[in-house]
Amino acid sequence: MNQRQVVAGDKSSDGGGRPGKNGDGAERHEAIYQSISDAIIEHRLKPGARLREDALAEVFGISRTGIRKILQRLALEQLVTLTPRRGASVTRPTADEAKDVFDARQMVECGLMPEVARRITAEDAQSLREMAVREREALRAGEQSAAIKLSAAFHGRLAWISGNATLAAFVERLCSRSSLILAVYGNAGHLGCESHDHDDLVGYLVSGNGERALAFMSRHLKAIEASLSIHAEEDEAPDLFEIFSG
Amino acid sequence: MNQRQVVAGDKSSDGGGRPGKNGDGAERHEAIYQSISDAIIEHRLKPGARLREDALAEVFGISRTGIRKILQRLALEQLVTLTPRRGASVTRPTADEAKDVFDARQMVECGLMPEVARRITAEDAQSLREMAVREREALRAGEQSAAIKLSAAFHGRLAWISGNATLAAFVERLCSRSSLILAVYGNAGHLGCESHDHDDLVGYLVSGNGERALAFMSRHLKAIEASLSIHAEEDEAPDLFEIFSG
DNA sequence: GCAGCGGAAAGCGTATACAATGAGTGGCAT
DNA sequence: ATGCCACTCATTGTATACGCTTTCCGCTGC
Structure with missing residues (x-):
């Protein structure tokens, strides 16, 4: 599998990966949020699955900063659980x-x-x-x-x-x-x-x-x-x- | 007014502001969150008031990164409104x-x-x-x-x-x-x-x-x-x- | 043979630096 | 004199660098 990035408009196509070049940063984040949210809701990511920041950052082609923001939003909606020094995982409801x-x-x-x-x-x-x-x-x-x-x-x-x-x-x-x-x-x-x-x-x-x-x-x-x-x-x-x- | 920092345990007391030295980062954030949240609920911060990241970061003695996290949480609870390139302000409900x-x-x-x-x-x-x-x-x-x-x-x-x-x-x-x-x-x-x-x-x-x-x-x-x-x-x-x- | 300990690696938390955007202001041309 | 444009400043968005905690693995001693 060659293509590592998932959401359309990956930054490697803008000629050298300049940091904030993309005009639609907000929409990009929204799309990534939807991607992860959908994956959880559709059970492609099962409860208990760990969501490492580095891995997600690489997959979606943004830095960990952006991933953390998205993860926090998901945590507030209780789709993922954020344990202090252990990172994020898909919530397993009691x-x-x-x-x-x-x-x-x-x-x-x-x-x-x-x-x-x-x-x-x-x-x-x-x-x-x-x-x-x-x-x-x-x-x-x-x-x-x-x-x-x-x-x-x-x-x-x-x-x-x-x-x-x-x-x-x-x-x-x-x-x-x-x-x-x-x-x-x-x-x-x-x-x-x-x-x-x-x-x-x-x-x-x-x-x-x-x-x-x-x-x-x-x-x-x-x-x-x-x-x-x-x-x-x-x-x-x-x-x-x-x-x-x- | 000499004391610029508000929440107890300000980092200037640990001898030079080393980045991640504080043992209780999470509780600190929670306290800051409560501070801002209370200020809004008690109308000490009125709807429409702007909340600049730099100012908050200086007041509470943490960097903008932490403030942004807290601001996002408040935004998801709809206590503050986050307008894309304009920053945060206390929500003015319609x-x-x-x-x-x-x-x-x-x-x-x-x-x-x-x-x-x-x-x-x-x-x-x-x-x-x-x-x-x-x-x-x-x-x-x-x-x-x-x-x-x-x-x-x-x-x-x-x-x-x-x-x-x-x-x-x-x-x-x-x-x-x-x-x-x-x-x-x-x-x-x-x-x-x-x-x-x-x-x-x-x-x-x-x-x-x-x-x-x-x-x-x-x-x-x-x-x-x-x-x-x-x-x-x-x-x-x-x-x-x-x-x-x- | 097993348990306890030490080191190394992996991953998260935070700060800081840099780039882009929007607003405000001053100058210039008409 | 006034309207428009360019420049500068202020502020946010993003990435990256670094330290700390945790965990895993191998080693040593009993």
């Missing part, structure tokens, strides 16, 4: 965190449904249905990675329709973390969201039936959570007394 | 953002009340009452800064009792942003929260009456929001046609 995240989704996503039902437009519905279709196709084609990302994107898009940017951004973060939770506690085989559900949900929303949508979302999320196999902390600080006193 | 934040608080804080009522212990109640007392004292003494911070801290602490760390952290951030909103849209004279309210709320909670607490919290938040004078966007991109065509 069982407690998983419960908190799904409780939070239950509260916020369900609470948003009435407003979404009130505000949803025909274009919104169309866009959502297309996402549901693509998700189903990905699932049928065995592309779990794509399906997971599309599912999170569906929930995120839904939240944005409410018009409340603060809550929508929060839901997006919760969905990202949910992807991580699925990676740790999900059973291979069946994915969290049944894409059939997503289609039905859009149906309730366009008919303006907020209460019905709320109840459906609630069941939908409960179903996802129930599909997890949460075997509490099987290797994190194993309880030796428990194990050997039996 | 009217829309204010509405979003209070809607979000309405949903999350109210939604948390039943669980809080179920879990609250005697010590929790005691601690909350003490905070309410201190807040009232600060208010009576005319120390608006302290009162504002205590009020935000009260709401944050309340949320943590629910046991859901994710939602509690979210509420804390919403409260921080609320402080900012009060700074812009609040009327001088009467502060957002009537401290009397906080005492009453604790009463409902310890009696296990979650529904009552929920309703009270809802009214409480509505009262705060109603006390704002949201004159939508009076200088941000003024509509010249509107103004001069009359």
Whole structure:
């Protein structure tokens, strides 16, 4: 493999690697952030995977400074964990965190449904249905990675329709973390969201039936959570007394 | 004023400013973060105030690198705004953002009340009452800064009792942003929260009456929001046609 | 043979230096 | 006299250099 750099516009093409020559430094960073974020959400980087600064810096063709900035952002969104002198690794959510995240989704996503039902437009519905279709196709084609990302994107898009940017951004973060939770506690085989559900949900929303949508979302999320196999902390600080006193 | 550095343990005391000598770099950063965050929440730094990296670096006795890290964290919490080549400034919330934040608080804080009522212990109640007392004292003494911070801290602490760390952290951030909103849209004279309210709320909670607490919290938040004078966007991109065509 | 210790290497934390960009000001031309 | 342009200053963005901590591996002693 010859090409070591990943994101378009690598600096080795600007004639000698002059430091700050690129006109679009900010967009570049954003693209790299998306790259890493996507890789985590799609489970191409698994929980616990170490993310060395040097390696990332080399792969993306920027210096460690930029990588550190991105890593910090990911840490604040709790997609990566930053341990003081050990560097960054993909977060491995605990069982407690998983419960908190799904409780939070239950509260916020369900609470948003009435407003979404009130505000949803025909274009919104169309866009959502297309996402549901693509998700189903990905699932049928065995592309779990794509399906997971599309599912999170569906929930995120839904939240944005409410018009409340603060809550929508929060839901997006919760969905990202949910992807991580699925990676740790999900059973291979069946994915969290049944894409059939997503289609039905859009149906309730366009008919303006907020209460019905709320109840459906609630069941939908409960179903996802129930599909997890949460075997509490099987290797994190194993309880030796428990194990050997039996 | 001779002493230019603020946080304890300034590096000029270690004999010449050797770079990484300090043993507790992380705690130092945390302290600086708290310093700036508090200054913003207490309105000692007003919305729109510019935060130059050099100045902060000199004040706190660390280099710009560390300041940038802290500024980024504050930016992700939306307490400061980072404009690409212009540096950092204290965020000036728009009217829309204010509405979003209070809607979000309405949903999350109210939604948390039943669980809080179920879990609250005697010590929790005691601690909350003490905070309410201190807040009232600060208010009576005319120390608006302290009162504002205590009020935000009260709401944050309340949320943590629910046991859901994710939602509690979210509420804390919403409260921080609320402080900012009060700074812009609040009327001088009467502060957002009537401290009397906080005492009453604790009463409902310890009696296990979650529904009552929920309703009270809802009214409480509505009262705060109603006390704002949201004159939508009076200088941000003024509509010249509107103004001069009359 | 195993455990404890010492050295070397790898990787993170911080500071500093340099380059680029944006804003403000002064001069020049019309 | 006024409007436009160029220059300079101030400030951020990025990279790199250096020190410190941690970890891993080999060695020695028991």
